[in-house]
Amino acid sequence: MKSLLPFLCILLSLLLFTNLSFARKDIGDYWKSIMKEQPMPEAIRDLFHQEDVPSLPGSRKMDRFARDFDIRPNLIIYHAHPKPVEGKTETEDEEEFEVIKQINRG
Numbered sequence: 001m002k003s004l005l006p007f008l009c010i011l012l013s014l015l016l017f018t019n020l021s022f023a024r025k026d027i028g029d030y031w032k033s034i035m036k037e038q039p040m041p042e043a044i045r046d047l048f049h050q051e052d053v054p055s056l057p058g059s060r061k062m063d064r065f066a067r068d069f070d071i072r073p074n075l076i077i078y079h080a081h082p083k084p085v086e087g088k089t090e091t092e093d094e095e096e097f098e099v100i101k102q103i104n105r106g
Helices: 004-022 027-034 090-105
Strands: none
């Protein structure tokens, strides 16, 4: 009995694994069997990603990662109410704000 249990576990695991290989290869097969040979509407067909299925003939794997994203740095500076610094003139403050505006514009 003890040697029968591991054998049954291996056999059942093998059967479960082989059962996975009987999946439908074409999405339209299910539609045709349920809808009695009516063609699948184009609106529904567009929802499926058929290019991801490597088992279909003529299909190729599609890379869905966006490679054209914006890489410009984003610098955001939040200022509290600036306190006047002794020894600084008003024109130096204006020049500093102009530099900050230019940095934010990119």
